[in-house]
Amino acid sequence: MSETKKKVAVFSAGSWGTAFSLVLADAGNDVTLWARRDDVVEAINERRENTDYLPGIELPPSISASTDPEQVAADADVVVLTVPSQSLRENLTAWAPIIPEKATMVSLMKGVELGTLMRMSEVIQEVTDAAAQRIAVISGPNLAREIARREPAASVVACLDEDRAKELQAITHGPSFRPYTSVDVLGCEIGGAYKNVVGLAVGMAVGLGFGDNTTASVITRGLAETARLATAQGANPLTLMGLAGLGDLVATCSSPLSRNRTFGERLGQGMTTEEIYASTSQVAEGAKSCKSLLALAERTGIDAPIAAAVDAVVDGRMTALDMMNSFIARDTKAETD
Numbered sequence: 001m002s003e004t005k006k007k008v009a010v011f012s013a014g015s016w017g018t019a020f021s022l023v024l025a026d027a028g029n030d031v032t033l034w035a036r037r038d039d040v041v042e043a044i045n046e047r048r049e050n051t052d053y054l055p056g057i058e059l060p061p062s063i064s065a066s067t068d069p070e071q072v073a074a075d076a077d078v079v080v081l082t083v084p085s086q087s088l089r090e091n092l093t094a095w096a097p098i099i100p101e102k103a104t105m106v107s108l109m110k111g112v113e114l115g116t117l118m119r120m121s122e123v124i125q126e127v128t129d130a131a132a133q134r135i136a137v138i139s140g141p142n143l144a145r146e147i148a149r150r151e152p153a154a155s156v157v158a159c160l161d162e163d164r165a166k167e168l169q170a171i172t173h174g175p176s177f178r179p180y181t182s183v184d185v186l187g188c189e190i191g192g193a194y195k196n197v198v199g200l201a202v203g204m205a206v207g208l209g210f211g212d213n214t215t216a217s218v219i220t221r222g223l224a225e226t227a228r229l230a231t232a233q234g235a236n237p238l239t240l241m242g243l244a245g246l247g248d249l250v251a252t253c254s255s256p257l258s259r260n261r262t263f264g265e266r267l268g269q270g271m272t273t274e275e276i277y278a279s280t281s282q283v284a285e286g287a288k289s290c291k292s293l294l295a296l297a298e299r300t301g302i303d304a305p306i307a308a309a310v311d312a313v314v315d316g317r318m319t320a321l322d323m324m325n326s327f328i329a330r331d332t333k334a335e336t337d
């Protein structure tokens with residue numbers, strides 16, 4: 001449990017921002033949530049519930065919300081960022097001037113920026129001009145709804161500054177949430193972004209009606225692909241075997257709560273990407289990040305057959321069934337397990 005109460009600003013009040021606010025509140029901190037819509041702020045402050053994203057979950061008085069970023073960021077010790085990956089740069093450009101200079105910035109996002117191929121911590125560093133040691137990442141098997149229900153879960157707090165990672169560990173450790181520290185920011189971020197792409201592939205297999213042999217094969221080869229890219233970029237291979245790698249991959253690929261797996265399942269059932277976007281506003285980060293991860297793999301000289309095939313299905317250049325067949329076909333460089 002938190003020894004020192006901190007003031008934490010959380011941008012924004014989607015499913016993970018709200019659930020993570022509960023983690024912070026349970027650990028004894030004061031949390032201010034930024035939401036861009038008045039109705040979300042009113043529901044949180046008046047009804048003590050985020051009816052849009054976490055209906056039925058009561059929010060304690062230590063969590064308040066506002067649409068005013070300046071009010072949210074004022075005097076914050078920690079600023080948590082949890083907007084969709086592809087809008088982070090635009091959002092943070094507006095918020096950078098109001099973030100207190102001493103505050104630790106924490107990314108909860110799992111994606112890689114299109115075009116620049118930057119990880120979220122790199123975008124934060126570039127936009128705010130902060131030292132990399134001031135930026136942390138929290139990533140692990142943390143499906144928002146299960147966290148909000150206080151089901152036990154663990155996660156990784158990664159920061160190049162180990163003392164800062166330990167401080168964040170202390171202020172997030174609560175009755176149902178167990179954070180572990182790491183200095184491997186890169187490994188955690190590649191693990192978090194890649195598992196969404198593998199979750200899409202597994203969802204496609206499920207949507208096509210395939211069983212556990214298929215999904216286990218995709219998960220395992222997906223982990224190999226993730227580890228190949230992450231280690232080539234400089235990550236510790238053990239990170240990919242931990243909570244932010246294998247742990248998150250298993251949670252995402254097994255759970256009907258995962259938006260990426262659900263998105264893949266719909267593709268597997270024959271819906272197009274456009275039809276899926278028209279049917280839901282929920283974020284499936286892997287549908288965008290597969291392109292960035294594929295480009296990152298190409299730039300690094302790494303074979304990434306699952307990311308390539310997922311990208312082709314998302315773009316409508318390949319059917320989900322062809323993707324599964326390409327997975328079995330002997331058309332990649334990898335021959336050993």
Ligand SMILES: NC(=O)C1=CN([C@@H]2O[C@H](COP(=O)(O)OP(=O)(O)OC[C@H]3O[C@@H](n4cnc5c(N)ncnc54)[C@H](OP(=O)(O)O)[C@@H]3O)[C@@H](O)[C@H]2O)C=CC1
Nearest residue numbers: 012013014015016017082083087109110142143144283285
């Ligand atoms: N949900 C989960 O279980 C987990 C999610 N994550 C990661 O957290 C990040 C956020 O996901 P999550 O909370 O689930 O997403 P949600 O779809 O639940 O919420 C998205 C939030 O971002 C806001 N938003 C959407 N577009 C913009 C924009 N252009 N500018 C500013 N705000 C915007 C939404 O506001 P509005 O309601 O007004 O549209 C909403 O508050 C992702 O990177 C995801 O991978 C990580 C771990 C767990």
Ligand SMILES: O=C(CO)COP(=O)(O)O
Nearest residue numbers: 140141142143258259260
């Ligand atoms: O990152 C997550 C669980 O750790 C959430 O996964 P989805 O974004 O696929 O819902």
